[in-house]
Amino acid sequence: MAGVRTVRGRMMPLERDDVDTDQIMPKQFLTRVERTGYGAHVFHDWRQDPSFVFNDARFAGASVLVAGSNFGSGSSREHAVWGLLQYGFEAVVAPSFSDIFVGNCAQSGLLPVRVQHETYRALLATVEADPGAEVVVDLEDTRVDWPAGTATFDIDPMVREALLHGLDDVNLILAEEEHIVAYERRRPSWSVRVPVEGSR
């Protein structure tokens, strides 16, 4: 995963709270064993409605999804994040997110941008008035700029760090190998171990 400093692009307004990952990536697409091929299935069920915003040509090509509170709630399926990225989104702006969704964003390079409710409202008003309006999300400065305004945003500093530098957790953890080994030596002898042969 490459590091991300800024995202610049047009917005897709999704004025709904509690958008859950069952909507973002419905279960029928979770049987795939690959990490790719999810972009076409984002919001599959909602897109059956011709009036759904994803079917509105004015917002085609948007790279910033603007949505309501508690975005990404529900299932831990990382497929939701993969789908949004593969559809073409680089950031999601919302007043709040579910924790697991943010954790998945940090691993895959999608920016979860937590803004004040007024900023959310201002961005919705902006895109409604001008679907071509561009926003700039600056992860270094934790700031979002739109034509008529600017605001800071919240992000877990560790998530910001991971996204800015494209950190690979496995490499970071493997560098701690001697500490992990030392910890394992200290674990109680009765700690659970499940033999693969003849699992009882």
Place this chain on the structure above:
Amino acid sequence: MGSTLAQKIWDQHRIGEVRGRDLLYIDLHLVHELGSQAFGGLDLRGLPVRRPEQTVATMDHNVPTGDRTLPIADPLAAKQLQVLRDNCERHGVPLFGLGSARQGIVHVIGPEAGLTQPGMAMACGDSHTATHGALGALAFGVGTSQVEHVLATQCLLLSPLRQLAVDIEGALAPGVTAKDVALAVVATVGFGGAAGHVIEYRGSTVRAMSMEGRLTLCNMSAEAGARAGLIAPDATTFSFLEGRTYAPSGDDWTAATATWARLRTDDDAEFDSVVRIDATTLEPTVTWGTTPAMSAPVSGRVPRAEETASHSQTERALAYMGLAGGERIVDLPVDRVFIGSCTNSRIEDLRAAAAVAAGQKVAAGVRAMVVPGSMPVKAQAEREGLDAVFREAGFEWREPGCSMCLGMNEDVAGPGERCASTSNRNFEGRQGAGARTHLVSPEMAAAAAVAGHFVDVREVR
């Protein structure tokens, strides 16, 4: 200042700090068939599974619950299961797969086999992993990438927790269950209201709960949005665990219980916030909307949009659910009934539902299914004759799996069908495109199956 239970377990597993995050050791990692990409990631790195003996896999999310002598109809599902089997064989990971007498829902088999133990740090690629907190474990639901991290390193890098105490006091009235308490917690804290927090459930109501009830309560921490949920271990926990397959035994049991008995929040520990719930006021509860926080007592009505805080969201939910608002809950008809899921598929749940169904008949036009949480639950229920009770009443008695909770297999409700479900999520389309889910306890689901509409189980028992 003292420490909370969750913080103690965290600190005991903290190996160090890496760029601002804590490096936590994971004692036990549970895996299911939706994690194939994580094994694929290991392959790309050329890494083995670091601790296969601390990893246990099962098949639950997409398995058929009908006749298992038949080949799996969905070729993608069949491939996904075969990929898990291959990955487990290649990496030496024990698999409780189809054909095993231990196969079942990942959050049912852990406690049942004695794998889940107090004081553990656990991970699983599923949002309902908090279930295991019922035994006093700190259990995190993670996405595929972090499944890969645990497979590769037996560790996770995590941001610090905030602490939420949910204090529940008082005796539950007859007919009121842990499921109703869980729905009350979600309604009180809010759907996603506990984001960033680990919940510790405390109070006399929780202490009095059976282990099955505690598992149901902790399970729905996910709906409150918590990173984890847990309950301090006590005599109920120890008597549940003693003698289970993977629980310590003999001198090890003595040593383990001595350690576990110290797992409690210090009297002077401080929580970031505290929520109190009076359990004596709770009734059997039914959700009417499309988030688990949208619920009402069975004696109540579906709210009108203008009576709620968020008119537009309620309007949308009511429209999806085919409701106008103002209907009495007991007037809502049901087409489908689902008794199962990691929330409510354990033996006690099945006993409670069977007690309501015994000697009754499922109402005409209703399709009702019972899906035990695991092969051992199914076997136990059959020893007790519960399968016969359900079958004679007209319920389908099926094989273990996640089934209609998420409808990844063929167990789905049709568009517009109204389902009384003991599962945990009533999202749009969760149980099938256009399907309308009402979350209830096992007793309430069985009573609705018999009546053909929701009824107050206290009036039929």
